[in-house]
Amino acid sequence: MVTLLDTYIENRERVQPDDTNNYDTAHGGNVAKWMDEVGAMSAMRLAGHPCVTASIDRLDFSRPIPRGDTCVIESYAYETGRTSIRVRLRAFRETPETGERELxxxxxxxxxxLDEDRRPTPVPDLTxxxxxxxxxxxxxxxxxxxx
Incomplete structure (x- = not known):
């Protein structure tokens, strides 16, 4: 059986000039993309199969991530359906020199x-x-x- 901690992933992206908007902070679309990629990895660890995004139930931006800072993505599966996996994702801005973080x-x-025919396939229970x-x-x- 797969445990919640087996699905826990933390990944980092350095916010480069090409990742920013006209306010010199990470473009929200880039943050969403990074979250989607890491979330899929958590889901695949649980499922043992490729996983695709079915929905984004909520995506709340509370603070910007300045260019030059690191975007830390925390992801883990916390609930399953028959073929679906709910994943919690949080992003933090991290100062590279100090490691200081802010949600x-x-x-x-x-x-x-998905199975090999790209059809929904059952997932195991999460413990x-x-x-x-x-x-x-x-x-x-x-x-x-x-x-």
Whole structure:
């Protein structure tokens, strides 16, 4: 069985000039793309199959990420359906020199697992075996607008 912590991924993207808008901060579309890519990796770890984005239930931007800072994406699966996987995603701006972080973006994405014919395929149940896993799952459920 796959545990919640097995699906936990943290990835970093340095915000380069080509990633920015006219305010010299990360373009929201780039942040959403980075979140989608990392979220799909969490879903695939759980499913053991390729996964595609089915929906973005919410995507809330609260702070910008300046050019030169690092965008840290945190992702993990926290709930499953028959063929779907709900993934919590959070983005932080991180100062490269100090590691100081600030939450900038929160989202809930739903992915669907696909078989070799690109048709939805069942996913295994997700288990939570540690305090940290339970804490992450509780936080995701509390932030989920559908719960």
């Amino acid at each position: 900038t973006t929160e989202a809930t994405f739903v992915f669907v697992a 939570v075996e540690t305090e940290r896993g339970e804490s992450l799952r509780s936080a995701a459920l509390a932030a989920d607008p559908d719960e």
